[in-house]
Amino acid sequence: MTDEPGREPRGINDEAPAGADPYTAYDDFNLPAYVGIPSFQKLPWITDAAALAAERPDVAIVGAPYDDSTSHRPGARFGPRAIRQASYHSGTINSLQLDIQPYDWLNVVDAGDAPVTPMNIERAHAVIERKVLDVARSGAIPIVLGGDHSITYPSATAVARAVAPRGVGIVHFDAHADAANSTWGNLRSHGAPMRRLIESGAVAGRNFVQVGLRGYWPGPETLGWMREQGMRWHLMTEIEERGAEAVIRDAIAQALDGPEVIYLSVDIDVIDPGMAPGTGTPEPGGMLTRELLRAIRQVVGSVELAGMDVVEVSPPYDHAEVTATAAHRCVLEAISALAARRRASGASPITTLGEGTESSGGG
Numbered sequence: 056m057t058d059e060p061g062r063e064p065r066g067i068n069d070e071a072p073a074g075a076d077p078y079t080a081y082d083d084f085n086l087p088a089y090v091g092i093p094s095f096q097k098l099p100w101i102t103d104a105a106a107l108a109a110e111r112p113d114v115a116i117v118g119a120p121y122d123d124s125t126s127h128r129p130g131a132r133f134g135p136r137a138i139r140q141a142s143y144h145s146g147t148i149n150s151l152q153l154d155i156q157p158y159d160w161l162n163v164v165d166a167g168d169a170p171v172t173p174m175n176i177e178r179a180h181a182v183i184e185r186k187v188l189d190v191a192r193s194g195a196i197p198i199v200l201g202g203d204h205s206i207t208y209p210s211a212t213a214v215a216r217a218v219a220p221r222g223v224g225i226v227h228f229d230a231h232a233d234a235a236n237s238t239w240g241n242l243r244s245h246g247a248p249m250r251r252l253i254e255s256g257a258v259a260g261r262n263f264v265q266v267g268l269r270g271y272w273p274g275p276e277t278l279g280w281m282r283e284q285g286m287r288w289h290l291m292t293e294i295e296e297r298g299a300e301a302v303i304r305d306a307i308a309q310a311l312d313g314p315e316v317i318y319l320s321v322d323i324d325v326i327d328p329g330m331a332p333g334t335g336t337p338e339p340g341g342m343l344t345r346e347l348l349r350a351i352r353q354v355v356g357s358v359e360l361a362g363m364d365v366v367e368v369s370p371p372y373d374h375a376e377v378t379a380t381a382a383h384r385c386v387l388e389a390i391s392a393l394a395a396r397r398r399a400s401g402a403s404p405i406t407t408l409g410e411g412t413e414s415s416g417g418g
């Protein structure tokens with residue numbers, strides 16, 4: 056203390072022991088999840104295409120904050136931001152399910168958002184396609200956070216372009232087939248992206264496989280079109296009868312009947328709305344969250360994943376972040392399964408992040 060007028064007061068830590076500077080004790084990656092930059096898992100934020108190409112990450116998160124194609128409840132434009140922050144973990148993580156610390160095996164970054172603006176569907180889809188293409192051409196597997204399901208049209212198109220001439224099969228988890236011709240005349244509706252992808256030739260109809268369909272849509276005309284394309288689908292009732300693991304084994308084989316790589320599209324409404332209420336078109340009677348997480352491990356663990364999206368998270372309809380948290384974990388399960396595949400391939404671990412630190416934030 057000093058009573059000398061005009062003199063700067065001493066700092067509150069001036070008498071701390073030497074070497075114990077609380078200001079620099081933790082870097083941003085290891086600080087709590089709610090402190091610092093809200094990138095996915097506080098991973099490096101690299102939005103520039105040239106910087107991504109130089110970094111050559113293994114996996115890159117991409118936001119697609121767009122929901123002008125919704126037919127019912129809006130709000131999925133806020134999905135990427137909600138999913139990114141729906142985690143209590145910071146620092147490195149350890150998958151108990153797969154016994155692996157994924158960031159020891161994969162360089163994962165957050166490539167930021169596609170530069171979407173509202174009220175212009177064509178522009179939004181064009182910038183999403185360009186963003187996902189930039190990521191895929193950097194060598195990274197894009198994991199895209201929606202956004203309504205229309206974003207799968209530009210996102211899967213970009214992945215199909217990046218991997219050509221190799222073919223892509225699509226495994227699609229959803230309550231809905233999303234294979235309408237249009238919704239009230241709009242061809243870019245979130246009920247139509249799967250038809251656009253098949254019509255454009257991005258994916259062959261016979262390698263488009265859907266899991267979890269239920270409820271009261273689509274009608275016979277759309278189902279007839281789907282049959283004509285050779286599409287395969289597995290109703291929720293089949294999961295109830297055979298169990299998810301057997302159904303997903305079949306789905307993988309059907310999607311890879313010809314193609315070499317898989318694009319995985321996860322509509323969060325495949326989960327029962329009791330466990331994922333924050334979504335645009337909730338359909339009761341869906342999968343358990345734990346079933347979907349296991350299914351994602353199964354798919355990603357047994358195929359060559361070329362791209363993925365998690366869509367239709369609508370935070371304004373969510374409660375206690377339950378839907379955003381489920382979506383966040385869909386992404387972590389995929390990253391962990393990719394890491395397990397890398398380990399199984401005989402590759403060496405990498406050390407790009409927080410070596411020697413352990414995740415905080417259990418509870």
Ligand SMILES: [Mn+2]
Binds near residue numbers: 229336
């Ligand atoms: Mn859906």
